[in-house]
Amino acid sequence: MMKVLILGAGHAGGTAAALLRQYGHAGPITLVGEEPIPPYQRPPLSKAWLKGEADADSLALKPLEFYAEHGIDFRPGVRAVQLKRSDKVVLLSDGGALSYDILIIATGARAIALPIPGADLPGVMALRTAADAEQLKAAVGPGKTLAVVGGGYIGLEVAASGRALGAEVVVLEREERLLARVARNALSDFFRSYHEAHGVRFELGCSVVAFEGEGRVTGVRLASGQVIACDAVVVGVGAAPNDEIAADAGLETARGIVVDLDARTSDAAIFAIGDVAHRPMPIYERMFRMESVPNALEQAKQAAAAITGRPRPAGECPWQWSDQYDLKLQIAGYPFDADQIVLRGDPATAKFAVFHLKGDQLQAVEAINAPPEFMMGKQLILNRKPVDKTRLADPTISMKEVAA
């Protein structure tokens, strides 16, 4: 019987294991994870979990017993160190080795560390794992100051949760505006004023040159010479794919492991899914790497379907979400080649959407407290139907009518 080995027990790897069983794969499944706990949801780490609204059990994708009950050999606390494709064997960090007929690489991405003095001081942390989140939770609270390096979604979610826990929060961003890599001005400005109204301080256009402190971080030094005093630092400046094991084994990589529409790599016996994969996205006629739960789930489905001989899942519109304070941000698509922005609704009401169009085709939408704009936008992005911009900009015309 076909032996499936999954490297990486995150959202993608854990889901692939469960789906293989759901789709009827009867052979052995081994799931290898570096962390000490079974697969869990990472998104709440910066949101509900950090604020104490979700516990460890609710984070787990499945209860620990699930794996044994479904014949999934879950091996926590080990990492793959080498892939020997010619022997179909993976060498592990504990000295062991595992053979496979089918390999799924789901090793994810790691937080990028800033290469500056003090980056290894206690109190300077990333937010990627449950262990990181425990450390952060212990460090924030009333009377504490949290410095957040990076004004992206992780940084802003941590800022919002930090405020909810009573900490002072200062966000340090290299660019002149927030969400510089991912959003456009209307949204950047909105988030900035919303966070400021909730007591978050921003230092924009600043360059962090060092973390200072004796034995523990006490401040962040900027290029201007200014030192921001703090009790803890979260660095959220992006992530890099853990694709080295694949690249070393000669699999094709390009900012991630290159895969096809079935999530299959250049080696027919090997799949790559989730944050580590550089994958085709037909609606945009290009390949790229995504860091999101929906992407991890979609690719887990693609791989599980290909392995069990089920039809490939229908094409999807990529999407993601973020919760900050009472704001629900839902994003569909990516604004590739967008040449026009349409604002629908008034940001002052905290209920609006920013649409990104290429000609009359919708490429992406960022919806704040606006589920209809998100849901309909997602459909329009997927079916590539031309959109009337004037109607789209008019909130008195319902999204259903706009899309009709």
Place this chain on the structure above:
Amino acid sequence: MAKITYIEHDGTEHVIDVKSGLSVMEGAVKNNIPGIDADCGGACACATCHVYVDEAWLDVAGWRSATEVAMLDFAEEVEENSRLSCQIKVTDALNGLVARMPQSQR
């Protein structure tokens, strides 16, 4: 604790004991029941945990929130008794609940 019957679109039934405090969605996901994907993990952001709640249980299951109403408005195959299962908290009172899945979720 409540005994909940999840029925897949093809009629396959799964009877599960779900702990109070979890959502009806979590009861399905943690037991690997097909048809409830719950991409967003319960944030009411994706509408992939859509179920039909048997009429008798609609009141007991509680009312839809404004966000849930808005999300359901754009989901597929929505009926009067449609709910997002991530928004239904399990209590003892839900013992016997039957939740059916739409064809779009399989």
